[in-house]
Amino acid sequence: MRPTTKDLAKAAGVSLATVDRVLNGRSGVRQKTVDAVNEAITRIGFERNQVAATLARQRGYRFGFVVPRSGDEFLSVIIKHISEFAQASRAEMIQTKVIRIDDHDPHRAARTLSRLSADEYDGIAIMAPETPQIRDALYRMRERGIQTVAIVSNQQEEDGQSFVGIDNVAAGATAGRLMARFLGNRSGDILVLAETMQSRDSLERRLGFDRVLSPDYPHFHALPTLETHGYPDRTKLVLENAFAAHPDIIGLYIMGSEARVAIECARDLKPDGKLITIAHERTPSTEQALRDDTLDALINQDPGHIVRSAIRTLRAKCENRETLASQERIRIEILISENL
Amino acid sequence: MRPTTKDLAKAAGVSLATVDRVLNGRSGVRQKTVDAVNEAITRIGFERNQVAATLARQRGYRFGFVVPRSGDEFLSVIIKHISEFAQASRAEMIQTKVIRIDDHDPHRAARTLSRLSADEYDGIAIMAPETPQIRDALYRMRERGIQTVAIVSNQQEEDGQSFVGIDNVAAGATAGRLMARFLGNRSGDILVLAETMQSRDSLERRLGFDRVLSPDYPHFHALPTLETHGYPDRTKLVLENAFAAHPDIIGLYIMGSEARVAIECARDLKPDGKLITIAHERTPSTEQALRDDTLDALINQDPGHIVRSAIRTLRAKCENRETLASQERIRIEILISENL
DNA sequence: TTGTACGCGTTATCAG
DNA sequence: CTGATAACGCGTACAA
Numbered sequence A, B: 001m002r003p004t005t006k007d008l009a010k011a012a013g014v015s016l017a018t019v020d021r022v023l024n025g026r027s028g029v030r031q032k033t034v035d036a037v038n039e040a041i042t043r044i045g046f047e048r049n050q051v052a053a054t055l056a057r058q059r060g061y062r063f064g065f066v067v068p069r070s071g072d073e074f075l076s077v078i079i080k081h082i083s084e085f086a087q088a089s090r091a092e093m094i095q096t097k098v099i100r101i102d103d104h105d106p107h108r109a110a111r112t113l114s115r116l117s118a119d120e121y122d123g124i125a126i127m128a129p130e131t132p133q134i135r136d137a138l139y140r141m142r143e144r145g146i147q148t149v150a151i152v153s154n155q156q157e158e159d160g161q162s163f164v165g166i167d168n169v170a171a172g173a174t175a176g177r178l179m180a181r182f183l184g185n186r187s188g189d190i191l192v193l194a195e196t197m198q199s200r201d202s203l204e205r206r207l208g209f210d211r212v213l214s215p216d217y218p219h220f221h222a223l224p225t226l227e228t229h230g231y232p233d234r235t236k237l238v239l240e241n242a243f244a245a246h247p248d249i250i251g252l253y254i255m256g257s258e259a260r261v262a263i264e265c266a267r268d269l270k271p272d273g274k275l276i277t278i279a280h281e282r283t284p285s286t287e288q289a290l291r292d293d294t295l296d297a298l299i300n301q302d303p304g305h306i307v308r309s310a311i312r313t314l315r316a317k318c319e320n321r322e323t324l325a326s327q328e329r330i331r332i333e334i335l336i337s338e339n340l
Numbered sequence C: 001t002t003g004t005a006c007g008c009g010t011t012a013t014c015a016g
Numbered sequence D: 001c002t003g004a005t006a007a008c009g010c011g012t013a014c015a016a
Helices: A005-012 A015-021 A031-044 A050-056 A075-094 A108-113 A132-141 A168-183 A199-215 A232-245 A262-271 A284-291 A304-319 B007-010 B016-023 B031-044 B051-057 B073-088 B106-114 B134-145 B168-183 B200-216 B232-245 B260-269 B284-291 B303-318
Strands: A061-068 A092-103 A123-126 A147-151 A160-166 A186-194 A220-222 A251-255 A275-282 A295-299 A334-337 B061-068 B095-099 B123-126 B147-151 B160-163 B188-194 B221-222 B247-253 B276-280 B297-300 B333-335
Touching: A005 A015, A005 A031, A015 A031, A031 A186, A050 A304, A061 A075, A061 A304, A075 A284, A075 B051, A075 B276, A092 A304, A108 A132, A108 A160, A123 A132, A123 A304, A132 A147, A160 A304, A160 B303, A168 A199, A168 A251, A168 A275, A168 B168, A186 A199, A186 A232, A199 A220, A220 B188, A232 A251, A251 A262, A262 A275, A262 A284, A262 B106, A275 A284, A284 A295, B007 B016, B007 B031, B016 B031, B016 B247, B061 B303, B073 B095, B073 B284, B073 B303, B095 B106, B095 B303, B106 B134, B123 B134, B123 B276, B123 B303, B134 B147, B134 B284, B147 B168, B147 B303, B160 B303, B160 B333, B168 B200, B168 B221, B168 B247, B168 B276, B168 B297, B188 B200, B188 B232, B200 B221, B232 B260, B247 B260, B260 B276, B260 B284, B276 B284
Parallel strands: A061 A092, A061 A123, A123 A147, A147 A160, A186 A220, A186 A251, A251 A275, A275 A295, B061 B095, B061 B123, B123 B147, B147 B160, B188 B221, B188 B247, B247 B276, B276 B297
Antiparallel strands: A295 A334, B297 B333
């Protein structure tokens, strides 16, 4: 039998209540007593039983997923996974809610975040571009005692701020390498499309893409990134112009997470299927595009893993444990039609 | 507050003990009472609190991972993940042990399995090739009340037998497609290497590989599968002979999960780096080979996911719950040096 | 066939 | 600053 708090209390010569205080870092215990308990912990090899702990804390854990209000397929996929998980984990005493924020107005978004209180949430997972307002709001949240984790989009590294998602430089490099290998010895221009180059994610992906393409493959020329700003009309226009201006476009790299419209336009403009196209994130339409060969490869981060990992990370923080870093690393997945 | 067993007992007009009997399908309850309780469950929306349940059952869950005695790097990786998980999940009241079986002698292996008793284990995850002896042993284990799940290597589909691992036909197809795309318009022979073609895994991978290569790419010719039987000397010999007999080998597909020796031999025999090589499973040496371009791609099944998923599956079975199939599907990962 | 009473390991609320 | 003691929700002897 593993030693329990009772054994620990006995070993340290104190009461259960004091053991609890030391274990949970509560105040009002003499340093001497704290040391005695800690010594006993290592001596008898005590390890807290999380199952009993969660049961005893009346309420389980209450986590919130903050996601943008606007978005297309990828956002839906993420939300679907959150809901799925929420349902499955009610029995484990974990409550999960989705909170939408106005992604076009950082101030409003920050205000929404500032209203999240510690007696409503134990932790918040946020999916939002990095802005000063959001960064500050997260900082204040942590001060209020709410654990935070950024998902999909990285936030500035700070104390207590962790990130669950892929390394976007590596993701861009992966796209670059595949693009090059699929193109083989053909030569020509490569079109790169993003929603906006303001975002850290796009910058990093582009960086990684160029880092592979520029030195190793001089017969390709990757054009400057074109921005769609998330508007379908603009996407169409931008692509039309680009194909008109550059007759020998042989590759298309769609960096944003909402690729549906761009894929449709590209198919209409270059129906011959010779264009090597790579996009990000598995959604109903990218999946379909992969199946019918409109898309050659997909770089994906598994939304299910992201959600589960975010929850595990938050929970570990609440119980101030370390997480197994190796288990929480989100993989950069390469999807082709065979391994869907 | 969610309804508890107390509420349920009150709602059904019975005692806590009776509620427990119905909930856990124990005998000795009149059908009429059973119905009453079940009616009350749906009426008040009762859902059992698993946290409390695990705490109350003195012992947590005791799971065993049965793995072969012989093996090289991939086996070590798997075992490493099992140990890591075992350590991390002690606090969650899950105990995990590794049990080795003699993989060259199905009868001895089956005997080892037959000694596993229900008051030592709640569930067993097994990694072993499909043989009649193993199949029967697993069947009897389930009869003894031990839950089973096959990992990595699929066992015959039966009632109560689930599988955590990849679809090997799809994995072979993925390898085939990558091989073809990486080779581009070159033409020549492709070497296919396996430990043995007796195993279902190899057969399925080869099937998938051919299914892509034969119809779509007539300028490649995949040679008959060569067997290494896991012996380094034999591997070397087989490769030497093959390269001597077929001067225009342009591709090498290593189907087995222990690729170290084959990769080393291939590098020595064809040092020019023109050979497109694809192998399975990420290990220290396949990872290294990917980094130094000896290997062009790796098909991987994440051992961490496999272990966690096996545990989740076993636990769900113990608590007779359903699992979210979407969450337990193991992905066929494509690894290149950029997304390691 | 059904019910009572206690225990699991922790947290929380008092009182001292 | 410290210590009893009652929950938490469920499982399980044992009693009826």
